[in-house]
Amino acid sequence: SAALQPRLSRIFGAAGIPVMEGYGLTETSPVISVNDQRNRGWKIGSVGKTIDKVEVKIASDGEILCKGPNVMLGYYKDAEKTAEVLKDGYFHTGDIGELDEEGFLKITDRKKEMFKTSGGKYVAPQLLENRMKQSRFIEQVMVVGEGEKMPAALIQPNYEFLEEWAKKHDLSYNGTEQMLTDQRVIDRIQEEVDLANENFAKWEKVKQFRLTPDAWTVDNGLLTPTMKLKRALIKQKYHSLYEDIYGR
Known part of the structure; x- marks a missing residue:
């Protein structure tokens, strides 16, 4: 589990x-x-x-x-x-x-989920993911970067908590996608990523992230019944976000 x-x-x-x-x-x-x-x-x-x-x-x-x-x-x-x-x-x-x-x-x-960057450094994604999920802003996260120049992350925000935060700051949106493209929201989640990065070596730190507009659930096939990430399917679903991270 x-x-x-x-x-x-x-x-x-x-x-x-x-x-x-x-x-x-x-x-x-x-x-x-x-x-x-x-x-x-x-x-x-x-x-x-x-x-x-x-x-x-x-x-x-x-x-x-x-x-x-x-x-x-x-x-x-x-x-x-x-x-x-x-x-x-x-x-x-x-x-x-x-x-x-x-x-x-x-x-x-x-062991099988560890990956190596193009620079030859090994990264343990779950360690980073578990640290980031301690944030109330982050519901799910998948660290990526196998064979790439740096680790990055796909993040499913905690939409309910994020909406509460937006209301407290007098921010209103016409839907989730608009909220997730607001630079103020991105900057706030960047603070959480920076905090999570503090205890990791330079090559392990998540350098970039992208926010996903929908939830990762068992019903939509992105999580197992024991709430583990289906990494290949998540990467496939958000392939365009992944490619954007690495400038392709």
């Missing part, structure tokens, strides 16, 4: 409804780590500490590797696929992450 936004976790926590986010795969039966409110075992933005008898280490490329009695023996009648993910006793999850000094695990991306 999609990652829980830290902003939402804080909102629920403030309301007295702590959400204990965890992590695992079907192949790990299905838990690797989980937050636990007891004994200071809860950290917002992480998926908790590993459960008993489970070992996690981070490979040189950032991939999360797991070993323990929870890991499957293999895929049924598929020795080749099993050999791809079970190596030297560790299950290769396909997720990129990090362990902090307190032992909390943080998921940063899917």
Whole structure:
């Protein structure tokens, strides 16, 4: 499923409804780590500490590797696929992450979704996306830039919040498209992008973005039932915006 936004976790926590986010795969039966409110075992933005008898280490490329009695023996009648993910006793999850000094695990991306710019720098899009989605102005975002000179983003604004902001600033529009082409709106969202960029290296920062005039939903096929981005379809639908970003 999609990652829980830290902003939402804080909102629920403030309301007295702590959400204990965890992590695992079907192949790990299905838990690797989980937050636990007891004994200071809860950290917002992480998926908790590993459960008993489970070992996690981070490979040189950032991939999360797991070993323990929870890991499957293999895929049924598929020795080749099993050999791809079970190596030297560790299950290769396909997720990129990090362990902090307190032992909390943080998921940063899917290995297959990382991309390399034309300058040879690797970018983890989910890390940028999750940071930008902490903004109340941004509902969905997809970072792009594979093989391009720089990372950029396609952004679906939070239309309801944006309309409230516009009213407070005595701005009125004849429809969503007019609102999204107003330079004042673009500048305001640029502030949110700049804020999100602060903690990233120069080559990772989103240099440009374009706003999409319609929502990304499960019904229109742009999100999976678990709210993950269907990246290829989003890029295809907004191909003209993508090309405009890179001056083509």
